[in-house]
Every structure is written in C-alpha cells, then in structure tokens.
Amino acid sequence: MSRAAKRLHVTQPTLSRQISELERELGCALLVRHSRSVEPTEEGMHLVARASDIVSLADLTEDEYRNLGKVVAGDIRIACGESSGMALVADVARDFRHRHPQVRFCLHSGNAAYVIERLERGLDDFAVLFSYPGIDRYQHVRLPHTDAWGLYLPEDDPLVSRETLSPSDIAGLPLIASEQALETDELSAWFGEHLGNVRLAATYTLGYNAAVLAREGFGYMLGLDAMTATGMGTGLEFRPLWPPIVAHIDFAWRRDARLSNAAALYAAEVCEACRAKGGTGRLT
Numbered sequence: 001m002s003r004a005a006k007r008l009h010v011t012q013p014t015l016s017r018q019i020s021e022l023e024r025e026l027g028c029a030l031l032v033r034h035s036r037s038v039e040p041t042e043e044g045m046h047l048v049a050r051a052s053d054i055v056s057l058a059d060l061t062e063d064e065y066r067n068l069g070k071v072v073a074g075d076i077r078i079a080c081g082e083s084s085g086m087a088l089v090a091d092v093a094r095d096f097r098h099r100h101p102q103v104r105f106c107l108h109s110g111n112a113a114y115v116i117e118r119l120e121r122g123l124d125d126f127a128v129l130f131s132y133p134g135i136d137r138y139q140h141v142r143l144p145h146t147d148a149w150g151l152y153l154p155e156d157d158p159l160v161s162r163e164t165l166s167p168s169d170i171a172g173l174p175l176i177a178s179e180q181a182l183e184t185d186e187l188s189a190w191f192g193e194h195l196g197n198v199r200l201a202a203t204y205t206l207g208y209n210a211a212v213l214a215r216e217g218f219g220y221m222l223g224l225d226a227m228t229a230t231g232m233g234t235g236l237e238f239r240p241l242w243p244p245i246v247a248h249i250d251f252a253w254r255r256d257a258r259l260s261n262a263a264a265l266y267a268a269e270v271c272e273a274c275r276a277k278g279g280t281g282r283l284t
Contacts, residue, residue, distance in 0.1 A: 073102035080128035085145035140252035164242035174201035
C-alpha cells in the first residue's frame with residue numbers, strides 16, 4: 001500500500017481512505033488486507049478490468065476530439081484474427097504511416113468472440129473477420145484474399161502422403177480446433193454424416209500453442225492455411241480439406257461509429273486497395 005501511494009504521489013493514509021470509500025460506494029471488498037501486503041479480491045480484479053476499458057475509451061475519445069478536423073494523427077485500433085490475409089491491411093498501414101507519421105497502429109489479436117466484443121464496446125475502430133455470419137451488421141469491405149481450411153499434422157504422420165483430406169479421413173482423429181470452428185455451418189455441413197464421429201481433443205483461441213500440441217503428436221490442428229509455419233524444419237505439414245472450404249475475410253467497423261479523421265482516411269484507403277487488387281472495393 002505504501003509503494004502504491006508513493007507511485008500515486010499521495011500519502012498512504014489518504015490512499016487507504018480513498019479505497020475504503022470506494023469499497024463502501026460499491027458495497028464490496030476490493031482488497032484482502034494482510035499484515036504486510038494486500039491482494040485484490042475477485043471483485044477487485046473485475047474493477048481493474050472495467051477501469052482499464054474506461055480509461056482506454058476516455059483516451060480514445062480525447063484523441064478523437066483533439067485531432068478532429070486537424071492533422072492526421074492519433075491511434076488507429078484494429079482487432080484481428082491470425083491470417084496471411086492481414087497482408088493488405090498491413091501494406092496500407094505501412095504506406096499510410098509513411099505519409100502520416102503521427103499515426104500509431106494498435107493491433108489486438110484474438111478469436112472472433114474477442115474481436116467482436118472489442119468492436120462492439122468501441123475499444124477498437126476496426127475488426128478483421130473471417131467468414132463471420134453477422135458481417136452485414138457492420139460497414140465492411142471484403143479483402144481479395146481467402147484462406148483455405150485444412151489440417152496441420154506432424155511431418156511423419158501417414159496422412160502426409162495425401163494431397164487433400166476428406167471427412168472420412170478426419171473423422172475419429174483427435175482434433176485441436178478453434179472454439180468457434182465446429183460451430184460454423186460450413187464445417188458442420190462439410191463433415192456431413194461423419195459429424196457425430198468428430199473427436200475434439202482440445203480447443204484454442206490463437207494458433208501458436210495449438211501448433212505446438214500438433215507438433216508434439218497430441219492431436220491434429222484444424223485451422224486456416226498459413227496460420228503457422230510448415231515444411232522443412234518446422235515439424236508440421238498442412239493438408240487442405242476436400243471438398244475445399246475457404247474463409248472470406250472482411251475489414252469491418254460499426255455502422256454507428258464516429259471514426260476519427262485518421263481512421264476514416266485509413267478505411268477509405270483500405271477500400272481503394274481492395275478495389276485495385278480484386279476485392280469488392282466498396283462499402284457494404
């Protein structure tokens with residue numbers, strides 16, 4: 001408590017009193033007090049998370065008003081999954097920042113639920129989404145890149161000899177899949193009559209650790225192409241599904257969002273880049 005007070009430039013009794021007043025106001029204990037230390041309660045940890053969101057949103061709002069109609073500056077926040085389809089978003093960001101060096105890009109990576117939550121709560125300006133069923137709720141442009149679904153497997157696995165994998169090849173294998181993967185209509189339909197035989201050994205949100213599990217022979221990672229390195233020296237190989245399933249990638253933002261000057265200009269440039277490279281190149 002004393003170290004915290006010193007960091008906040010207040011006295012220790014003042015900080016203790018402020019926390020006690022906050023606990024009375026919220027009607028719960030925020031800290032467990034020991035003789036020489038304190039630790040947060042579950043309610044205290046919840047407050048930390050909420051306070052972080054509030055501070056981030058306040059900073060974003062201040063940034064928007066500070067730069068409104070002025071120089072192109074401030075943060076552009078993007079929530080995204082893992083995909084090589086981010087290349088176009090990155091290319092546009094590189095050129096944009098070269099012309100507007102006062103802009104900073106903030107990337108937040110996660111699964112679809114994480115990305116949508118950040119977008120809906122106004123914590124991020126944009127989201128990069130993969131075959132998201134509710135995409136029409138948002139203003140969006142479709143990127144020219146698509147990702148193919150397939151299986152990551154150890155390099156010495158007998159299935160490596162196959163060029164593609166069918167539902168009957170995969171049914172019964174211990175699968176490592178994203179939390180949303182098997183809930184998608186496309187994958188469920190692809191498994192068809194074999195869906196009841198699917199064995200889910202583990203779930204993941206981002207692919208790095210899932211790839212480690214696959215490499216060590218724990219199971220077979222169901223995911224999008226180019227999520228992780230494969231080939232010589234990696235211990236992993238990738239085989240696409242057949243019949244093929246591809247994921248479309250959309251760059252999206254809330255229809256009711258008031259974008260900063262920098263974010264609005266960036267969105268327009270992503271749209272133009274999509275049009276130049278064969279995507280929809282239009283807002284929908």
